[in-house]
Amino acid sequence: MKKLWGGRFTKSAEEWVDEFGASISFDQELVQEDLQGSIAHVTMLSANGIISEEDAEKIKSGLQTLQEKAANEEIEYSVKLEDIHLNLESALTELVGPVGGKLHTARSRNDQVATDMHLYLKKQVQTIIMLVEELQNALLTQAEANVETVMPGYTHLQRAQPISFAHHLMAYFWMLDRDKQRYQESLKRINISPLGAGALAGTTFPIDRYQTAELLGFEGIYENSLDAVSDRDFILEFLSSSSTLMMHLSRLSEELILWSSQEFQFIELDDSFATGSSIMPQKKNPDMAELIRGKTGRVYGNLMGMLTVLKGLPLAYNKDMQEDKEGMFDTVKTVVGSLKIFVGMIETMKVKTTQMEKATKNDFSNATELADYLSSKGVPFREAHEIVGKLVLTCVQKGCFLMDLTLEEYRAVNDLFEADIYKVLDPYTAVERRNSAGGTGFDQVRIAIDKAKAKLNKEEHA
Numbered sequence: 001m002k003k004l005w006g007g008r009f010t011k012s013a014e015e016w017v018d019e020f021g022a023s024i025s026f027d028q029e030l031v032q033e034d035l036q037g038s039i040a041h042v043t044m045l046s047a048n049g050i051i052s053e054e055d056a057e058k059i060k061s062g063l064q065t066l067q068e069k070a071a072n073e074e075i076e077y078s079v080k081l082e083d084i085h086l087n088l089e090s091a092l093t094e095l096v097g098p099v100g101g102k103l104h105t106a107r108s109r110n111d112q113v114a115t116d117m118h119l120y121l122k123k124q125v126q127t128i129i130m131l132v133e134e135l136q137n138a139l140l141t142q143a144e145a146n147v148e149t150v151m152p153g154y155t156h157l158q159r160a161q162p163i164s165f166a167h168h169l170m171a172y173f174w175m176l177d178r179d180k181q182r183y184q185e186s187l188k189r190i191n192i193s194p195l196g197a198g199a200l201a202g203t204t205f206p207i208d209r210y211q212t213a214e215l216l217g218f219e220g221i222y223e224n225s226l227d228a229v230s231d232r233d234f235i236l237e238f239l240s241s242s243s244t245l246m247m248h249l250s251r252l253s254e255e256l257i258l259w260s261s262q263e264f265q266f267i268e269l270d271d272s273f274a275t276g277s278s279i280m281p282q283k284k285n286p287d288m289a290e291l292i293r294g295k296t297g298r299v300y301g302n303l304m305g306m307l308t309v310l311k312g313l314p315l316a317y318n319k320d321m322q323e324d325k326e327g328m329f330d331t332v333k334t335v336v337g338s339l340k341i342f343v344g345m346i347e348t349m350k351v352k353t354t355q356m357e358k359a360t361k362n363d364f365s366n367a368t369e370l371a372d373y374l375s376s377k378g379v380p381f382r383e384a385h386e387i388v389g390k391l392v393l394t395c396v397q398k399g400c401f402l403m404d405l406t407l408e409e410y411r412a413v414n415d416l417f418e419a420d421i422y423k424v425l426d427p428y429t430a431v432e433r434r435n436s437a438g439g440t441g442f443d444q445v446r447i448a449i450d451k452a453k454a455k456l457n458k459e460e461h462a
Contacts, residue, residue, distance in 0.1 A: 023322050024077045025082045029329050031070045033119040034084050036187070037112060037195060039063050040215035050205050051102050059103050061300055062096040065359050084116070085109045106207050108199035110229040110317040113193040117328070119216065121238055122190050125331045131339035132180045132245070133456060134175050138346040140452055143169045147445050150427050151266065151356040152365050161368055162360040162427035165351065167440040170448050175248045182241040190234045193218040197228035199447055200316035230316040232324050234305070239303040246296040253289040256345065260286050265355045270348035273341065288345060292338045301329030339383045358399050360427035364392050366402060370421070377416045381420055388416055 039060055043338035048055030063202075066088060069075050081087045093100035143166035153163035194218060196202070196209035204226045209221045222228035223454035269286055277283035309323045360366075367388050391413060395401055403425050410417035423429055435441035438448070 011291055013362060021082065021319075022079045023083045023325065024079060026089055026326050026329060027113075027116075028083050028087070029325075030113075030116040031075070032095070032117040033123075034066065034088055034112070035063050035118060037115045037212075037216065038088070038103055040212045041195065042279070043215060044208055044211045045102075045105055047211065048206050048208055050059055053079075055099050055102055056098055058096050059092070062092045062100060063103075065095060073341075074229070075169045083109070083219050085112050092178075106196070106198070106203040106205035108197075108229070110199050111194045111197040114197075114229055114438070115193065115216070115387050117235065117325070118190055118194065118218070121234065121328070122217075123219070124336075124379045125187060125190060125238065128245075128332075128335055128339065129180055129183050129241075131336060131343070132176050132183070133460070134345065135339055136176050136180075136344045136452070136456060139169050139176075140175045140449060140456075142166075142346060142349065143173070143445070143449055146351055146353070147442050147449070148352045148428075149351060149356060150360050150431050151199065152359050152363060153440070157158055159359075159365045161365050162235050162430050163440040164431055164442060164445050165353075165356060166445050166449070170445065170452065172248065172252050174451055179241065179245040179248060183238075183246065186234065186237045186241060188219075189237060189395070191217075191219045194228035194231070196220075197222060197225035200226050200229055226316045230313070232310055232321065235324055235328050236303070236306055236310070239299070239306055239327065239331055242335050243296075243299050243303050245335060246292075246299045246338065247315060249342060250293045250296040252342075253293040256289045256349075257286045257293070260284075264359075266352055266359070267366065268350040268352065269345060270350075272348065273345045288341050292341060295334050299331050302331045332335075356447050357427070361403070362401065364395070364402060366425045366427060366430050367392055369424050370402065373375065373421060373424050374414060374416060379416065 027093040042051070042056050042059045042063070045051045045055050051059075062181070066075065069091075074092060075087075077087050078082075078090075081090055089100065089104065092103065146169070149165040150162050151165045151168065152159040153161045193209065193213035195216070196207050196213045213219075213221050222231070256269065258264055259271050268452065269284075269289070271284075271289040273286070274284045275287040277285065299412065305327050306324060309320050313320055371381065371384040374387060375381045379387070391402065391405065391410075394409075395405065398404075398415040403422065407417065407419060407421070410421060431440055432442055437442055438444065
């Protein structure tokens with residue numbers, strides 16, 4: 001098969017060399033974006049008198065036929081034709097004849113592939129934003145149902161203070177909101193057009209780059225042709241935002257894994273998101289949460305790989321940049337899949353409220369309530385902290401908890417303790433009283449949920 005760029009060459013590469021250099025095995029993912037860009041390009045060529053209207057209509061008709069064939073997976077790709085651009089140009093020429101070769105007027109594969117990736121990422125980032133919002137809604141639903149569900153809060157994975165389970169879930173709502181903002185911000189840099197930059201220097205043809213940008217829904221164009229074909233910052237930004245999102249999903253995965261264990265028994269994941277063991281009949285493994293936790297590493301790897309590919313490249317295009325696509329495609333697939341799985345896991349998750357409450361009563365997570373109690377009666381907090389520390393030590397030595405000490409034992413340490421201390425020590429009361437802005441108090445959690453719902457509703461109707 002004759003190379004479309006082969007006029008200068010007297011010798012063909014061996015088949016295995018072609019296979020090593022080809023990208024069609026993965027960049028066929030860009031087929032619809034490539035055809036979309038070509039339709040805009042040929043429309044502009046005709047509008048500016050660069051090719052005839054008749055030729056343009058013939059080419060456009062062929063491109064639309066290829067769009068249908070691509071949608072039905074009826075296009076056959078060849079490694080000999082290297083990439084998606086040359087494969088589609090060859091398929092077009094087969095459909096419409098030699099006039100198909102006019103499509104490449106005033107265009108290079110360099111600005112063509114950059115345009116494809118801008119179009120692709122714009123669509124995928126919008127999908128990811130929508131899925132993040134679906135997960136936020138799932139978290140909100142569970143939070144609304146569990147405002148007064150009390151659980152142990154942890155630091156260092158040690159029980160620290162009792163909190164509302166809804167408060168814990170809402171922490172992830174706001175993490176996801178920042179993730180969404182990062183993606184939304186990135187669209188400003190994704191939604192610009194490199195088309196018309198040529199190989200690196202623009203073109204002598206009287207093209208209208210603003211017209212193709214408008215036809216493709218871009219908000220503007222790259223102002224420098226060198227920058228247009230060599231910029232991959234928008235992919236790096238996507239990979240970085242995705243790494244942060246996956247880190248958040250991985251943290252929540254870890255908590256779901258812990259909470260669903262026999263040791264915690266705080267939640268039960270739906271059977272749809274768990275698997276069994278081939279040897280142990282009793283097992284119910286949180287495999288989907290574990291997979292998301294594991295897949296986070298591959299998204300990090302895609303970011304580091306891309307940074308490394310770009311770090312020493314001179315302007316403008318270099319073949320190294322062919323390595324910009326597989327990590328991007330893989331990250332899209334991983335993020336989209338992880339979000340869809342997470343929506344299902346959260347929506348179907350059963351919360352074991354009794355077990356959570358029980359856990360708060362068999363520990364010392366209410367110790368801070370004692371220190372605050374004394375502090376509110378005028379004892380300096382540091383002194384109150386030491387007094388309560390000694391009371392905890394007494395309980396540890398006796399094998400009991402703070403609620404088990406008698407009022408006489410409390411008053412023997414400090415006569416400011418009154419009978420109301422047992423109500424203060426109750427985990428439910430401890431959570432209810434923490435009503436500072438953004439705190440775990442039930443009223444504050446309800447306020448946070450209302451704010452979150454209003455924010456989502458505003459964004460959905462923006």
